Amino acid sequence: MLEIKDLHVCVxxxxxxxxxxxxxxINEGEVHAIMGPNGSGKSTLSKVVAxxxxxxxxxxxxxxxxxxxxxxxxxxxxxxxxFLAFQYPVEVPxxxxxxxxxxxxxxxxxxxxxxxxxxxxFEDYAKEKLELVDMKPEFIERSVNAGFSGGEKKRNEIFQxxxxxxxxxxxxxxxxxxxxxxxxxVANGINEISDDENAVVLVTHYQRILDYxxxxxxxxxxxxxxAKSGDKDLAIKLEEQGYDWLIEPATASVNGEQx
Amino acid sequence: xxxxxxxxxxxxxxxxxxxxxxxxxxxxSLNGKSQFLxxxxxKGAEGVRSTPFPTKKLEDWKFISLxxxxxxxxxxxxxxxxxxxxxxxxxxxxxKNSRLVFVNGSFSEEHSSMxxxxxxxxxxxxxxxxxxxxxxxxxxxxxYADNNFEGDVFTxxxxxxxxxxxxxxxxxxxxxxxPIHLLNIQTDxxxxxxxxxxxxxxxxxxxxVTVIEDHVGLSDNKYFNLPVVEVNLEEEAYVKHTKIxxxxxxxxxxxxxxxxxxxxxxxxxYTITRGAKLSRNEPxxxxxxxxxxxxxxxxxxxxxxxxxxxxxxxxxxxxxxxSHQLHKCVINGKAxxxxxxxxxxxxxAQKIDSFQENRNLLLSRKGLVNTKPxxxxxxDDVVCTHGATVGQLEKDELxxxxxxxxxxxxxxxxxxxxFALETxxxxxxxxxxxxxVEEVRNFTKRQLDSELTV
Numbered sequence: 001m002l003e004i005k006d007l008h009v010c011v012x013x014x015x016x017x018x019x020x021x022x023x024x025x026i027n028e029g030e031v032h033a034i035m036g037p038n039g040s041g042k043s044t045l046s047k048v049v050a051x052x053x054x055x056x057x058x059x060x061x062x063x064x065x066x067x068x069x070x071x072x073x074x075x076x077x078x079x080x081x082x083f084l085a086f087q088y089p090v091e092v093p094x095x096x097x098x099x100x101x102x103x104x105x106x107x108x109x110x111x112x113x114x115x116x117x118x119x120x121x122f123e124d125y126a127k128e129k130l131e132l133v134d135m136k137p138e139f140i141e142r143s144v145n146a147g148f149s150g151g152e153k154k155r156n157e158i159f160q161x162x163x164x165x166x167x168x169x170x171x172x173x174x175x176x177x178x179x180x181x182x183x184x185x186v187a188n189g190i191n192e193i194s195d196d197e198n199a200v201v202l203v204t205h206y207q208r209i210l211d212y213x214x215x216x217x218x219x220x221x222x223x224x225x226x227a228k229s230g231d232k233d234l235a236i237k238l239e240e241q242g243y244d245w246l247i248e249p250a251t252a253s254v255n256g257e258q259x
Numbered sequence: 260x261x262x263x264x265x266x267x268x269x270x271x272x273x274x275x276x277x278x279x280x281x282x283x284x285x286x287x288s289l290n291g292k293s294q295f296l297x298x299x300x301x302k303g304a305e306g307v308r309s310t311p312f313p314t315k316k317l318e319d320w321k322f323i324s325l326x327x328x329x330x331x332x333x334x335x336x337x338x339x340x341x342x343x344x345x346x347x348x349x350x351x352x353x354x355k356n357s358r359l360v361f362v363n364g365s366f367s368e369e370h371s372s373m374x375x376x377x378x379x380x381x382x383x384x385x386x387x388x389x390x391x392x393x394x395x396x397x398x399x400x401x402x403y404a405d406n407n408f409e410g411d412v413f414t415x416x417x418x419x420x421x422x423x424x425x426x427x428x429x430x431x432x433x434x435x436x437x438p439i440h441l442l443n444i445q446t447d448x449x450x451x452x453x454x455x456x457x458x459x460x461x462x463x464x465x466x467x468v469t470v471i472e473d474h475v476g477l478s479d480n481k482y483f484n485l486p487v488v489e490v491n492l493e494e495e496a497y498v499k500h501t502k503i504x505x506x507x508x509x510x511x512x513x514x515x516x517x518x519x520x521x522x523x524x525x526x527x528x529y530t531i532t533r534g535a536k537l538s539r540n541e542p543x544x545x546x547x548x549x550x551x552x553x554x555x556x557x558x559x560x561x562x563x564x565x566x567x568x569x570x571x572x573x574x575x576x577x578x579x580x581x582s583h584q585l586h587k588c589v590i591n592g593k594a595x596x597x598x599x600x601x602x603x604x605x606x607x608a609q610k611i612d613s614f615q616e617n618r619n620l621l622l623s624r625k626g627l628v629n630t631k632p633x634x635x636x637x638x639d640d641v642v643c644t645h646g647a648t649v650g651q652l653e654k655d656e657l658x659x660x661x662x663x664x665x666x667x668x669x670x671x672x673x674x675x676x677x678f679a680l681e682t683x684x685x686x687x688x689x690x691x692x693x694x695x696v697e698e699v700r701n702f703t704k705r706q707l708d709s710e711l712t713v
């Protein structure tokens with residue numbers, strides 16, 4: 001479904017290279033976990049796939065269902081069925097969840113040739129999805145993320161994912177800032193949404209969400225590259241041993257002498 | 260040659276300074292129908308003769324130019340012959356029988372109706388009440404404006420040409436359920452004209468009233484609108500005052516609002532600025548006693564070469580007051596927004612909780628914002644928060660919305676709409692709220708459709 005080929009990416013503003021040749025293939029029905037230490041490029045990869053303008057792809061390609069999406073705007077990628085759950089969802093005071101999501105849902109529906117929903121139909125549909133993340137119906141009347149707790153913001157992202165029904169979702173540190181109960185709820189929600197026709201990429205620093213969502217593939221990203229891929233056991237090993245064993249010994253020097 | 264240039268400059272300068280003062284020689288400034296009004300006019304005329312009109316040299320006027328006002332000739336609106344088109348689309352359904360309409364400053368009985376209002380509420384047009392020698396009018400008219408705008412030439416000018424306006428008196432204990440719509444219609448006219456509407460709202464003890472002051476320009480002609488509003492709240496009174504300024508895009512609108520708030524009273528004012536080439540709003544709210552609340556929120560939506568200036572004074576004179584001011588501006592094109600918000604906390608005014616914020620959303624590179632919050636606090640036990648921000652639409656916010664499937668236009672529209680909505684949310688008359696939501700939507704669409712944002 002999604003193929004990332006030798007992807008090199010730098011920050012447009014200052015040219016700093018973040019991704020240095022990422023290769024990744026994700027098929028329907030799969031759950032992938034991308035792990036790695038802070039600053040390794042995990043969030044950048046998610047944003048680049050979603051179409052963030054702050055980054056420039058200098059080499060490589062991203063293919064979605066066989067077609068390159070590099071030239072597409074973020075909204076066009078969303079129309080195709082890409083979704084990004086943000087690590088830090090923005091607050092939009094004055095715009096209710098319901099209004100944003102209905103507009104988003106209908107825009108995507110129109111693009112995909114699906115039936116659009118009127119406000120009442122949408123409300124029923126959205127309320128059903130709220131149950132997946134154990135949120136009260138009043139939630140959709142609140143301004144998008146405004147005044148939400150960290151946990152509520154993360155649940156809201158998964159709620160949005162459920163409503164928009166994407167083909168592939170990148171969930172950027174959706175587990176961070178959640179207590180154990182909220183983590184279970186969010187993980188259950190993700191499990192409910194996953195099926196044979198869509199794919200989920202969990203971008204995470206810790207292994208703990210993987211206790212509740214079993215990944216088919218685990219990748220470790222280090223310094224802008226996938227340093228190692230494996231199955232769920234890799235995550236367990238990472239939890240026990242950390243990332244150090246995967247980091248290539250850097251050439252260090254003390255007082256100008258090679259160590 | 261040089262001499263002649265100097266002379267010309269002098270003549271020009273003199274003309275610019277005195278054009279409006281010259282108008283006072285006009286016999287029409289007294290109409291003889293009401294001795295009381297004639298006295299107000301004479302006093303106003305004296306005030307204008309003894310006070311120069313402001314120029315950019317004055318600190319409070321340095322950001323805006325009044326050249327257009329001084330240079331052009333304006334006629335008294337009453338002398339301008341116009342056809343009055345159908346303007347019923349501007350009626351509010353909630354105010355079907357609680358509406359006072361003024362066409363080019365003159366009361367229109369034909370378009371007004373006050374049947375929905377209780378009998379003991381005194382409501383009517385000033386010209387008629389003055390002709391009837393109404394005691395309540397005499398008691399309240401010009402009292403609050405004179406007090407809060409002493410030495411202000413524009414207030415004096417409004418008095419000098421005071422012809423008509425709205426008078427609302429709500430007696431003790433009376434809660435008026437129906438909002439009152441003061442619809443000021445400006446028609447198209449070949450001549451430039453000026454109007455000096457006056458509004459007086461006197462809310463007695465424990466009374467309640469909602470007033471919508473609405474200025475509508477039907478065309479894009481040039482006129483000078485100088486409204487003065489006086490509001491007095493006795494103990495435990497509650498007045499909700501919404502002002503919508505949607506004058507012609509060529510009009511000049513200079514407005515004064517003087518409000519006095521007595522013990523346990525609550526004055527809420529929301530001013531929406533959309534029209535006029537140049538507009539200046541000066542709300543001055545004064546505490547008359549302890550334990551009061553007041554709100555002076557504003558929303559400005561301007562583009563093209565519009566200029567909007569708000570100079571507010573929140574005067575805390577006694578202890579225990581809560582005041583709130585959220586002034587938001589959306590600026591596009593070469594539009595220019597000025598905000599100068601003064602908060603005074605006098606020495607005996609302890610336990611004051613005052614909030615002031617001016618937030619500006621600048622959509623174009625050529626737009627301009629001048630903002631100057633001014634706090635003068637002489638008491639020591641007060642909480643005053645204030646802040647001013649000027650920003651553009653955040654890239655991260657746009658990306659977030661786009662990643663949800665909204666296109667650039669939808670995303671921008673939603674964010675501008677959300678920014679503006681905060682002020683509108685507090686307006687409780689549904690049709691007015693809907694009208695303003697629509698105004699914001701149209702404004703936003705126009706910004707996005709045009710190339711002004713480049």
